[in-house]
């Protein structure tokens with residue numbers, strides 16, 4: 001239904017579920033609910049499914065985890081293990097950068 005604007009020159013921006021800041025898509029971590037209903041961390045940013053974004057920040061993760069917003073956006077329950085692996089992922093990203 002959505003027509004893609006080919007003339008768009010700006011980097012695609014997405015909103016973090018934790019702090020509500022809009023950032024370049026590639027600066028955020030994507031969490032996706034696959035068509036099979038699995039919740040995955042999408043490192044490539046290209047996985048099929050409904051996606052949500054979060055800053056690679058433990059503060060934002062904490063906020064998201066507390067608010068339950070991710071479950072609402074993805075319309076499914078988020079298992080603890082997803083948050084745990086997100087935390088690991090974010091820690092790793094912070095070590096690397």
Ligand SMILES: [Zn+2]
Nearest residue numbers: 016019055060
């Ligand atoms: Zn954030």
